[in-house]
Amino acid sequence: MNSSFVRRLSTAPPEYTMPALVCKTxxxxxxxxxxxxxxxxxxxxxxxxxxxPHSKYIQEFMSEFTDFEALATYEELLEKARRSRIVYVGxxxxxxxxxxxxxxxxxxxxxxxxxxxxxxxxGRNQRALxxxxxxxxxxxxxxxxxxxxxxxxxxxxxxxxxxxxxxxxRIPVFCVDCAPRNxxxxxxxxxxxxxxxxxxxxxxxxxxxxxxxxxxxxxxDRHLPAKVRRHFPDGGLGSELTILQNIDEIxxxxxxxxxEDARQVKLSENVYxxxxxxxxxxxEAYRRQLEIWKAQDQxxxxxxxxxxxxxxxxxxxxFIRIDRYSYCLTRESACxxxxxxxxxxxxxxxxxxxxxxxxxxxxxxxxxxxxxxNHAMRQGSCYVPRVNAIFVGKFSxxxxxxxxxxxxxxxxxxxxxxNYRPEPLEPADEFYLSVLEEALGYFGSKLIDPRRNxxxxxxxxxxxxxxxxxxxxxxxxxxxxxxMRRFVVAHKKMELDYGRMRKVPGVITDGxxxxxxxxxxxxxxxxxxxxxxxxxxxLDGALSxxxxxxxxxxxxxxxxxxxxxxxxLAERAGRLEAVGAAAEAAAR
Numbered sequence: 001m002n003s004s005f006v007r008r009l010s011t012a013p014p015e016y017t018m019p020a021l022v023c024k025t026x027x028x029x030x031x032x033x034x035x036x037x038x039x040x041x042x043x044x045x046x047x048x049x050x051x052x053p054h055s056k057y058i059q060e061f062m063s064e065f066t067d068f069e070a071l072a073t074y075e076e077l078l079e080k081a082r083r084s085r086i087v088y089v090g091x092x093x094x095x096x097x098x099x100x101x102x103x104x105x106x107x108x109x110x111x112x113x114x115x116x117x118x119x120x121x122x123g124r125n126q127r128a129l130x131x132x133x134x135x136x137x138x139x140x141x142x143x144x145x146x147x148x149x150x151x152x153x154x155x156x157x158x159x160x161x162x163x164x165x166x167x168x169x170r171i172p173v174f175c176v177d178c179a180p181r182n183x184x185x186x187x188x189x190x191x192x193x194x195x196x197x198x199x200x201x202x203x204x205x206x207x208x209x210x211x212x213x214x215x216x217x218x219x220x221d222r223h224l225p226a227k228v229r230r231h232f233p234d235g236g237l238g239s240e241l242t243i244l245q246n247i248d249e250i251x252x253x254x255x256x257x258x259x260e261d262a263r264q265v266k267l268s269e270n271v272y273x274x275x276x277x278x279x280x281x282x283x284e285a286y287r288r289q290l291e292i293w294k295a296q297d298q299x300x301x302x303x304x305x306x307x308x309x310x311x312x313x314x315x316x317x318x319f320i321r322i323d324r325y326s327y328c329l330t331r332e333s334a335c336x337x338x339x340x341x342x343x344x345x346x347x348x349x350x351x352x353x354x355x356x357x358x359x360x361x362x363x364x365x366x367x368x369x370x371x372x373x374n375h376a377m378r379q380g381s382c383y384v385p386r387v388n389a390i391f392v393g394k395f396s397x398x399x400x401x402x403x404x405x406x407x408x409x410x411x412x413x414x415x416x417x418x419n420y421r422p423e424p425l426e427p428a429d430e431f432y433l434s435v436l437e438e439a440l441g442y443f444g445s446k447l448i449d450p451r452r453n454x455x456x457x458x459x460x461x462x463x464x465x466x467x468x469x470x471x472x473x474x475x476x477x478x479x480x481x482x483x484m485r486r487f488v489v490a491h492k493k494m495e496l497d498y499g500r501m502r503k504v505p506g507v508i509t510d511g512x513x514x515x516x517x518x519x520x521x522x523x524x525x526x527x528x529x530x531x532x533x534x535x536x537x538x539l540d541g542a543l544s545x546x547x548x549x550x551x552x553x554x555x556x557x558x559x560x561x562x563x564x565x566x567x568x569l570a571e572r573a574g575r576l577e578a579v580g581a582a583a584e585a586a587a588r
Contacts, residue, residue: 123341405444438527537573
């Protein structure tokens with residue numbers, strides 16, 4: 001059993017010890033006890049004899065909903081939903097009847113203004129869902145873009161059915177969940193982040209009912225509902241309704257009283273429970289789901305690098321002290337996107353067709369698509385801010401970390417999608433801005449692997465020369481490579497004498513005004529060297545952690561010329577003594 005499967009297993013609902021039931025007759029009690037013994041056996045098979053997790057969070061849910069006030073009808077429940085400002089609908093992800101009820105309820109509410117917020121997609125998946133809702137991508141493309149099998153893993157058809165009801169009735173759908181799903185230590189923080197998004201949706205749509213589809217344990221009153229309520233002091237939220245499904249203790253009490261066929265019950269004034277499955281049906285569905293995961297897990301671990309890339313992002317974000325759950329990427333009247341919602345889509349080599357389609361629908365030219373692929377071939381991976389996606393060709397931890405750092409940089413600067421370089425820059429500004437971006441990417445990779453040293457790995461500074469295959473991959477000749485080496489040597493020397501120089505050497509002005517492949521190689525070289533300086537400067541105390549954090553957030557082009565920022569950082573970080581010697585030795 002691999003680690004991914006164990007993580008899923010560890011988050012399963014724990015056993016709950018119910019008080020003894022007082023049934024209508026002795027035989028009825030005997031039958032129910034027999035059924036309960038069967039359920040206990042099934043749970044032992046699912047969770048293991050010694051695996052009885054007792055999460056306080058889930059215990060709070062189980063202990064809150066233990067009795068009911070009266071039987072109810074679906075019409076009564078529906079009318080209550082129509083009059084509510086927010087309707088929470090509990091989901092048990094492994095059983096299709098839960099999603100079928102959600103689809104039915106949504107269809108029946110569609111004759112009034114209604115919105116839908118869902119747990120199954122992360123906030124970062126909103127763009128992909130919007131593309132599907134508007135018909136820009138098909139079902140399979142949506143499933144692949146949101147990493148459905150890995151990130152959610154439950155029946156695609158049933159959840160797709162809920163989305164199809166929303167699309168058919170033109171009901172706006174919002175992705176409100178955030179990672180991590182597989183760690184109960186963070187579940188309350190998840191609730192806090194989700195509650196903020198729900199509150200924002202409600203504030204922006206004051207005349208519409210919001211249906212929130214979420215895992216049942218989140219719907220204990222002190223969990224998600226209470227955290228949403230905090231955003232509306234003095235009762236400003238309005239009426240609430242919680243609809244749970246198939247709560248074990250409610251089922252047993254109904255069965256014990258002879259009302260086993262009841263389909264809806266009222267638990268309290270604003271809480272109802274729908275019963276459309278037996279406890280055995282529910283847990284058997286979960287057991288089958290575990291078997292599916294066991295069969296699929298090894299393949300998933302080999303093919304998908306999303307979790308690896310996200311762990312790299314988390315490491316970099318933790319270093320620069322950004323709380324991904326509370327840091328807001330929008331500065332409007334309310335926060336529309338937290339950092340964790342902005343995480344990029346990640347595509348592997350086997351998914352290049354999907355990635356290519358994404359680029360083309362985002363109006364990339366064939367030349368630009370080819371440039372992205374060439375970059376990925378050289379580096380192993382490539383982050384594209386205009387689509388907020390990382391393409392991983394041949395994965396390298398170092399270069400994967402570099403692309404993760406690029407994402408962090410562009411996200412914090414709010415320069416993704418249409419906000420990426422919205423205005424043209426002067427050639428020199430574009431050159432040095434690219435250098436600064438490469439420096440931060442390199443710095444991020446050093447956080448993951450401090451052994452990386454561009455003075456050793458540089459194709460331009462390397463004294464051993466390049467073989468023909470490497471030169472072909474770079475797309476340069478030996479003569480061009482020698483010229484680039486002269487540029488680097490001259491530039492690093494200029495940095496020391498810039499204030500006293502009367503004229504910038506021609507090799508530097510030519511390099512700064514270069515385009516295409518030459519531009520890419522030169523900005524990488526200077527950027528990587530500056531990144532090495534920044535890292536060493538940080539270790540030496542010349543730059544603080546707070547200052548490094550600021551570099552990831554500041555827009556250099558808005559604070560003057562990027563060249564000035566580059567020169568200032570190079571001076572403050574300290575000279576790389578080995579650069580000049582290595583470059584000059586290689587040039588001889």
